[in-house]
Amino acid sequence: MKFSVLQKTAQTTVLMMLLSILMPVLAFAANGFTVTFNNGTVTGSVYSDVYSEVAPSVYAYDANGNQIGVATATYSVYADGVYKYNFTVTGLGVYDKIRLHGPVGTKFTGVNEAVYQTVYQTYDSDEGSSGGGGGGGGGGPSTNASETISVGTDGTVNAEQLKNSFEKYDTVILTLSGDTVTIPAQGLETFLSNDKKVLKISNDNGTYVLPLSALRLSDLASKLSTTVTDLKLKATIQAADEATAAAVSEAAQALGGTVLAKPVDFNLVGIGKDDETAAHDFGSTYVSRTLPLADEAKSFESTGVRYDPSTKKLSFVPTVFSGKEAVLKRNGNSWYAVVKLNKSFTDISGHWAQTNIELLANKLVVDGVTDTSFQPERSITRAEFAALVVRALGLEPSGSGTFKDVSASDWFAGVVGAAASAKLVDGYEDGTFRPNATINREELAAMVVRALDYAKAKPSVNADQQQALLAKFKDSGSIVWAKQELATAIEAGIIDGMTEDELGARSDATRAQSATMLKRLLERANFIN
Known part of the structure; x- marks a missing residue:
């Protein structure tokens, strides 16, 4: 985890x-x-x-x-x-x-x-001390230390310097005097398969943390008809101008919230021949960005968000808080900010899932049926839950998938397409998705476990463990196809029994149960705290 x-x-x-x-x-x-x-x-x-x-x-x-x-x-x-x-x-x-x-x-x-x-936490010195006593010099720098390179006003880094730093250190920190830095891929390509090597880019606006193993430089070079050796990366950490900051503030106010950290553009593009550029794609790898906060934020009522300039909307980004910093995790580039909300619904007061529902409403993961009503005991459809999982993972809606009963004009087309692309959902043998069918707890657990797998937080459960985890439920024999998924969800702490000895795998899932499982999913993946 x-x-x-x-x-x-x-x-x-x-x-x-x-x-x-x-x-x-x-x-x-x-x-x-x-x-x-x-x-x-x-x-x-x-x-x-x-x-x-x-x-x-x-x-x-x-x-x-x-x-x-x-x-x-x-x-x-x-x-x-x-x-x-x-x-x-x-x-x-x-x-x-x-x-x-x-x-x-x-x-x-x-x-x-x-x-x-x-x-x-162990902090190793930039000179390479790995700790453990006061012995004198000798020995080379520790590879788990870090080195800082100050980037001048021209925003460039020398390839040989970068390569030499990564040969000695696991982490290389680029401190910027401006908003951008141009990085020669030649200084990185030797280390792309080493999952310990991390490039951190920092200025007053925030910090961009890039594991080298997450950089898909071959794909990027191919888009630009060049080689990795000749490729350059341009990273940007730029505070929003007044117009963008005002638009984000208006979007937050429309949701009943306020802005805690002003929007910052975190961007990474490749530069090829003739200054052609192409956006970098992280695939399914989540990378971190740190935003400074003026004051300490309460995680329950705060969330990182992505701002979409085309729609002027805010959406949830997996975020953890500590002190006056927020760490936002996502697999794409965009404008990012932090907002504070305090949402609730009149029909969840005293409900067993009230805290979970309010938390995810503050994170912009769940919505009410109306502005004041959540309807916690109402069943939830396959399309509705797909939308929630896509939001929880911070994915962008895309396409409509290949299901013959999902058309581009359906409200759920984009989220079902994103869920299918991320392998979070399956269709039926007849090629349908059945978006309006209610989802049962067995199906819900399977989708959540796939989301855990996508977030690289899925625990392993062998056959013996599966049998032991399901044995205490007297109705485990009613599970049709998802025994492995249900056992994994139980092991991960995502799903409980309806009672101590009843799992209720074939029962329709409620909106309250769905919110609770998503909250546990986000905690397990360390996407919220």
Whole structure:
């Protein structure tokens, strides 16, 4: 599971600190964590002297107690009298420390929520110190450190300098004096297959974080009829002019909201022969952009948004908040901002899903049936849920797919097309999608699991785990085709039973249930906190 962690800032050396407080679950039991937190990655193991066939989940919280991620640990080895379960969590973000907890309850008998550890991010120096004591010089720079390159007013970077920096460091930071930088792809092409190499581009407007493995430079060069060696990238981090800022403010006000971070254009294009340009396409890879905030934002009532100048509308962007920064995650370039909303509906007061519905309404993921009514217990159609999943993933509506019962004039054509393109939905054998049919919990779970897979947050569930996860439900035999998907959704914490022993796979899903599953999906993918 991916979640956000603070990347190191230039010219700062802080040695790694670990504060481990282990509390036994059983008398004299050995339980705890052995972890490191470096360069945006938490790696290690949770261990116990009690073996469990069910793999434990490890939960991560920020300093304010907000859950920011969860990962499934896998059994590794029995050594030194304990069973070790390994886990790794990677991501980009703004946390200098996190708190790890074992799973809540008795699902994993060896370690539960009483076992915890606070772990601090390691900051490596720009000179290459990897921490761990005060020894003198010698040895080359650590590859997990970073180097900062100041970009002059001409907005250019030398290819050889860039290549030399990436040979020594995992992260290279370009600090801009202006809004743009032109980057020779020749300085990057050697490292494109290395998923540890990250290019960060920063100015006063924000920070663009580009894993080199996410750069599809061959495709871009092909569009421009050139080679990667001759290709150049132009990155832009530009604050909006007065007209665009006013349009975003008006769009926010129309939704009952206010702007917390003014719009910034994050853009990446390729430059080929004769200065021809083509937009870079990240495919299904989410990349991060950091926007500074004037004041700390409350995640429940704040969201990152994308502004579409052609429609003058705002749409949800997966975003996590910490302090005075917002990290927006999306697989495309656009204008981005942060807005604050406080939405509710008269018919959800006291409802079990009220908080989940209000949260997703503030994130612009769910709408009311009217301005004041949500109708939480109403069933939901396949097209309506497809629209919600597309919004939750921050995807753009596109086309109408290949379903013969979806025409271009239908309101749902674009979202069904986007969902089909991302492999979130399937049609029926007769070539139809049946957009107006109500969706049952089995179908809903399958779509959510596909969304988890798209977000690279899907847990693995083997046959034995599947059987164990479904066995406690007396009606699991009624599942028609999605046993694997339902088991995965249960393991990911996305779906619960209707009761302790009844899953209700064939029951129609309600709007309240749909909102709740989407909220859990976004948390699992570390798309909200």
